[in-house]
Structures are given as structure tokens and as C-alpha cells.
Amino acid sequence: MLDLEFMRLAFGAGIVVGLLAPAVGFFLVQRRLSLVGDGIGHVAFAGVALGYLLNLPLVLTALVVSVAGGLSIEWIRARRQTAGDQALALIFYTGIAGGVVLVSAAGALNVNLFQFLFGSILTVTRGDLAVIAALGACALTAIALLYRPLVAVVVDEEGARVAGLPVSALNALTVALAAVTIALSMRIVGILLIAALMVLPVIAASRIAWSMRSTMLLGMGIGLGSVLAGITIAYYADLPPGGTTVLVAAAAVLISEFWSVLRS
Amino acid sequence: MPLALRLQGVSFAYGHAPPVLRDVELEVQRGEFVAIAGPNGGGKTTLVRLVVGLEEPTSGRVELLVRKVGYLPQRAQAGIDAPVTVRELVTTGRASRTRLVGPLSGADKDAVREAIERVALMPQADRRLSTLSGGQQQRAFIAKALAGEPELLVLDEPTTGVDVEAQDAIAALLQKLRTELEMTILYVSHEFGAVERFVERIVLVRGGIVFDGPPAALPGVWHDPSHVHA
Numbered sequence: 480m481l482d483l484e485f486m487r488l489a490f491g492a493g494i495v496v497g498l499l500a501p502a503v504g505f506f507l508v509q510r511r512l513s514l515v516g517d518g519i520g521h522v523a524f525a526g527v528a529l530g531y532l533l534n535l536p537l538v539l540t541a542l543v544v545s546v547a548g549g550l551s552i553e554w555i556r557a558r559r560q561t562a563g564d565q566a567l568a569l570i571f572y573t574g575i576a577g578g579v580v581l582v583s584a585a586g587a588l589n590v591n592l593f594q595f596l597f598g599s600i601l602t603v604t605r606g607d608l609a610v611i612a613a614l615g616a617c618a619l620t621a622i623a624l625l626y627r628p629l630v631a632v633v634v635d636e637e638g639a640r641v642a643g644l645p646v647s648a649l650n651a652l653t654v655a656l657a658a659v660t661i662a663l664s665m666r667i668v669g670i671l672l673i674a675a676l677m678v679l680p681v682i683a684a685s686r687i688a689w690s691m692r693s694t695m696l697l698g699m700g701i702g703l704g705s706v707l708a709g710i711t712i713a714y715y716a717d718l719p720p721g722g723t724t725v726l727v728a729a730a731a732v733l734i735s736e737f738w739s740v741l742r743s
Numbered sequence: 744m745p746l747a748l749r750l751q752g753v754s755f756a757y758g759h760a761p762p763v764l765r766d767v768e769l770e771v772q773r774g775e776f777v778a779i780a781g782p783n784g785g786g787k788t789t790l791v792r793l794v795v796g797l798e799e800p801t802s803g804r805v806e807l808l809v810r811k812v813g814y815l816p817q818r819a820q821a822g823i824d825a826p827v828t829v830r831e832l833v834t835t836g837r838a839s840r841t842r843l844v845g846p847l848s849g850a851d852k853d854a855v856r857e858a859i860e861r862v863a864l865m866p867q868a869d870r871r872l873s874t875l876s877g878g879q880q881q882r883a884f885i886a887k888a889l890a891g892e893p894e895l896l897v898l899d900e901p902t903t904g905v906d907v908e909a910q911d912a913i914a915a916l917l918q919k920l921r922t923e924l925e926m927t928i929l930y931v932s933h934e935f936g937a938v939e940r941f942v943e944r945i946v947l948v949r950g951g952i953v954f955d956g957p958p959a960a961l962p963g964v965w966h967d968p969s970h971v972h973a
Contacts, residue, residue, distance in 0.1 A: 509825055624844045631838035634827065635887075641795045641814040642839035642891050685825045689871065694825035 480714055489600045489710055489720070491608050495615035496660075496667045496676070497706035501684070501698035502622050503660045504677030506653045508685075509633045515552060515654065516674030518567045519661050522548030522574035524670050526662070527595050528581035537595070538610060542662035548574055549654035557647060598669035598721025600710065611663050618656050629653065630691060667706070668721035676702060679728035686735040701731050744772040746808050747895050747927040748794055753803035755789055762801065763789045765951045771929070773809070773894070776921045776941060778958075779931045781948040787931045788817060790948055791897050794929065809895045809927065811839070813888030815881075817899040817931075826871045829883045833858050836887035858890040862916060878909020885916065896920070899931045914941060 480486050507515050526544030530537035548570050555566035582592065594602065603611075622629070632639045632649050640646045657677070664673040684697035709724025716723075753767040764786045771777055779787050792798045793805050795814050813836070833855050834847065841851050859868050862882035864875075872880055881901050888896055898917075902910040918941040920926050930942065945961055947954035954961060 505825075511824075627834070627841070627847070628838050628843050630831075631835035634832065634835045635816075637797055637816055638814050638836070638887070639838065641797065641812050641897075642836070643811075644839055645843075681825075688826055690828045691825050691831050 480711070485601050485603070486710075486714065488603045488605065488608050490707065492600060492603045492611045492667055493706040493710055493724075494703060495611050496664045497703035498699050499615045499618055499660050500664060500673065500676040501680040501702035502619060502695060503653070503656045504681045504702075505695045505698055506629055506633055507657060508678055508681045510653075513678045514564075514567055514674070515549070516657055516661065516677045518552055518571040518574070519545050519549045519654070519658050520670045520673050521571050521578070523658075523661050523665060524578035524595070525574045525581060527592070527665070527670070528578040528585065532581050532585035538607075538662055538665070541665060542659065545658035545662050546655050549658040550651055553650050553654045557650065594669075595665050596669050596671050597719060598665070598667055598672065600667045600720045603666055607666060614659060614663055618659050621652070621656065625649070625652070668724055672721050672725045675725040676705070676728060679725070679732050680705060683728070683731040683735040686732075686739040701728065705731060744774060746806075747771050747773045747775070748808060749804075749806045750793070751804045751806075753793060753800045753805060755786075755793060755798060755801050763950070764793075764948075767803070767952055769946065769952060769955070771927060773927050774921070774925045776917070776928045776943060777930065778942040778945045779929055779948060780933065780945055781953075783933055785949040786951075787933070787948045788899055791899055791929055791931055795897055807895075809893075811891055811893045811895070813891055813893030813896045815884050815888050815896075815898040815901055817903070826873065828869050828871055829859065829864055829875070829886070830855065830868045832872055832883055833886045833890050836890035839891050854892065855890050858886040861889055861920070862886040876905075876909065878905040878912060881905055881909070881913060882916065885913070889920070893926065895927045895929070897929045897931075900933070901930070902932065917941065 481490070504516065507513055523541045523545045525548075526541035527537050529535075529544060530540035533540065552566055552570050555569070628639075628644055628649055629652075631644060632646050636646060660677065661670070661673050664676065667673075668676050680701035681694065681698040683701050684694045688694035688697050705728040706724050709727045710720050712718065712727070713720040713723040748769075748771050750767050750769040753764060754762050755764045756762040767790065779790060781787050789798065793800055794807065795812055796805075796807065836858070837847065837851050837855050840854070841847060847855070856865075859865055862885055864879060864882055864886060867875060867879065872883060875883065885898070885901070902913055905913070917928055917930065921928055921941075943957060945954065945956065945958050946952055947961070
């Protein structure tokens with residue numbers, strides 16, 4: 480299997496996304512914003528469509544539009560004049576509707592959008608892998624360096640604000656990291672499934688972990704294992720890699736839940 | 744004694760609703776241990792949220808004259824699903840005192856350990872918060888606030904839901920903090936319990952300040968819980 484270059488590239492991209500998605504997802508899940516990943520994913524679809532319309536690199540337009548969409552969700556949520564789920568719904572549906580209109584305007588409704596919606600990891604090029612590895616390393620470094628203040632906001636946002644931490648900036652950073660993760664992961668599991676890879680490994684980890692730090696690290700391990708197992712199973716069973724990866728992550732949640740019940 | 748905080752003509756309303764607080768005048772000196780009391784819905788929590796800057800007054804002026812504030816909100820709990828240990832919780836309280844980027848320094852780790860020791864939770868430091876009793880959890884949150892070495896400690900109903908023994912322990916802890924660290928403490932409660940014997944001043948809030956003085960001068964009618972809860 481590893482004799483094939485496209486599989487080596489797939490595993491390379493999968494390793495980065497498998498580690499990054501749960502690391503970012505940890506902060507979303509703990510802030511009870513699990514669906515933000517879904518919302519940004521739909522906005523990323525509009526970014527892909529914009530790329531088709533303007534004939535620009537699709538990852539670049541998806542990245543820019545996702546970050547803008549993520550920051551909009553956070554801005555609306557922080558103003559507290561709109562409930563969080565309503566803010567999410569507004570961005571969610573605007574993103575998907577905008578994507579459909581833009582794709583139609585670009586005359587690209589017949590292009591293979593499927594690979595962005597559900598992933599196409601086997602078409603990752605060396606150039607794609609370089610971008611994914613570079614941006615993924617930057618995002619993981621940011622999380623490692625800012626872990627303490629990010630966790631302080633997650634645990635007690637008002638307490639952090641009173642203590643003088645730059646809470647708004649840290650919240651904006653979290654959604655920006657989520658947007659970067661989604662733009663990078665489009666080719667791996669697809670826009671419609673990436674949120675699952677951000678959330679499911681963290682849920683599985685929280686059932687068996689003993690601390691916050693172990694939850695994040697176990698989540699990253701489960702995310703990595705899900706991607707590697709998903710790609711391998713998909714290769715041998717001739718299944719779609721994105722969907723298989725998410726099903727493996729969902730199975731990890733069930734197993735950890737079962738383990739948690741047995742232990743208690 | 745220099746002032747820790749001053750409120751001048753402060754009124755507050757949520758949106759277009761009737762004011763929760765009207766024309767509040769309040770000065771607290773550094774090192775004072777002040778109980779903020781009054782009936783539920785009287786505006787106690789709103790008052791301290793104005794003090795710590797979580798709400799902006801509709802009119803009037805709030806001056807906070809200390810730099811570092813520790814805040815324990817009502818029904819404090821770690822707002823996360825993941826397990827969190829006492830040490831991790833307390834460490835988050837240190838974030839404001841350290842540089843934003845990178846790991847904790849040795850001195851910061853010492854400060855976290857000292858905060859845990861002050862609330863007598865060292866044996867439970869690496870246990871998950873969810874495995875502790877209600878009183879122990881509240882002490883862990885007080886340690887989190889202490890880890891930032893605050894000059895002003897604001898506690899909103901810290902003894903809600905904990906047993907009498909734990910209430911006594913928290914009251915004794917606060918008195919110790921005040922005498923050893925010369926900390927200014929604002930203690931919000933609709934009932935004083937064990938704290939009443941330690942505070943030197945009670946501020947009674949019911950849409951505004953209706954009493955401000957030593958506990959001994961509190962009109963007898965306010966000692967009647969049915970009145971306080973009315």
C-alpha cells in the first residue's frame with residue numbers, strides 16, 4: 480500500500496489533520512460549540528464556490544471565507560444580542576446558500592464538488608501536502624504556546640475576563656484555528672464531515688481521560704488513529720476514506736462510552 | 744486606609760427593563776471584609792458584576808482602585824465536559840499573572856501550589872474536581888481565584904449548596920486570608936451563616952443600598968430570614 484505515492488501523500492496529510500482537528504476541536508467541545516465546526520464547514524463551501532468563480536486556488540478562498548465566517552459567528556455570539564445557535568444558523572445557511580448561488584454563477588454545478596463535500600484524500604498532491612503540513616504545524620504550535628490562556632477561557636470565561644486576560648482575542652483565535660483546520664481538511668474528510676473529526680475524538684477521549692491535558696492528548700491520539708485506520712480500511716475495502724474515517728471515530732466514541740460504563 | 748473601590752450614583756437596568764439598582768453610593772477600603780446581603784432578586788449579583796467590570800452602569804461611575812481581582816461567580820463550576828483536576832483548575836487562575844505564551848515558570852508553579860495549600864486541598868490536588876464534595880469544590884475555586892494573587896476577592900454566594908460544616912470551613916478560610924494577606928473581600932450571600940461573625944460591615948441591597956454598617960447595627964427585622972427573602 481505504501482509503495483504507491485498517492486497513499487504516502489494521503490497518510491502524510493491524514494497525520495497532520497488527524498492531530499490538528501481534535502486539538503482545535505477540544506476547545507470547541509469544551510465551550511459547547513461543537514456545531515461551530517459544521518457552520519464553518521458550510522461557509523468553506525461558499526469559499527470553494529468563490530474559488531471556482533474567480534478562478535483562484537480553492538484552498539485559499541476556502542481559508543479566507545472560513546476565517547471570515549468563523550469570526551462572524553464569534554462576533555455575533557459575543558455581542559449576546561443573538562443566541563449562539565441562532566448566530567450559527569445564520570452563518571450556516573448563508574454559507575451553504577451562498578455556495579450554491581456562487582457555484583451556479585460560475586457555471587460549475589457539474590464539476591466534481593463531491594470531492595470537497597465528502598473528501599478526496601487520494602487526490603492530494605505534493606503541493607497540497609506541503610501547504611497542509613506548513614499551516615498545520617503553525618496551528619499546532621499556536622495551540623501549544625497558548626494552551627494555558629486558551630484553557631483558562633474555556634474553564635471560566637468571566638473569571639478570565641475579570642482577571643484581565645484578552646478573552647475576545649483568544650476566542651477569535653479559537654474560531655480562526657477552527658477555520659484553518661476546516662480549510663486544510665476539506666480534501667481529507669470533506670466539508671460535511673470535518674466537524675466530526677474535530678468533535679468525535681474529543682468526546683471519546685473525555686470518557687476515558689483523567690484530566691484536561693490527557694483529554695486533549697488522547698483526543699489527538701484517537702483522531703490520528705481514526706484517520707490512519709480509516710484510510711487503511713478504505714484502501715483494502717474500496718470504501719470512501721472520509722466517511723470511513725468518521726465511522727472509525729464514531730466507533731471510538733461507542734467503545735470509550737462502553738469502557739466508561741464498565742469502569743464505573 | 745486607601746480605597747479599593749468606589750461607586751458613585753450608580754444605576755443599572757437590563758435593556759429596557761425597570762432598573763435593578765438605583766443611585767448606589769458605595770466605598771470599600773482596602774483590607775475590609777464586607778458582606779453584600781439582601782433578598783433574592785434585590786441586585787446583589789448585579790452590584791458585584793458592576794464592581795468587577797462584567798456589566799457597565801446605565802448611569803453613574805464605578806472606580807476599581809486595585810489592579811488584580813479574583814472573582815468566584817455564583818454556582819461556580821468548570822464549564823467543561825472534560826475531567827479537570829484541582830491543580831489544572833487552580834493553574835487557570837494563574838494565567839493572568841504569567842506571560843501569555845509558553846509553559847508555567849517554577850515560581851508560577853509554586854504560587855499554584857501555595858494557593859492549593861491555603862485551601863487545604865493539597866492531598867486532593869491531582870484528583871478530578873467532580874470526585875470532590877461541594878465544599879471542597881468551592882475551596883478549589885477559591886484557590887483558583889487566589890492563584891492570581893488578587894488584592895480584591897469577590898465571592899458570589901460561595902456557600903450555596905454546601906453543608907454547614909463546609910460553610911464554617913469556608914468562612915474560617917476567608918477570615919484567615921483577610922488577616923494574613925490583608926485582602927479586601929466582598930462576600931455576597933442572601934444568608935450570612937458562619938461569615939456573620941467575621942465581617943465588620945454589611946451592605947444590604949434591595950434595588951439600592953438600604954443599610955450599610957456593622958452587623959450589630961443591623962435593624963432586627965433584617966435578621967428575620969422571612970423578611971430577607973421577601
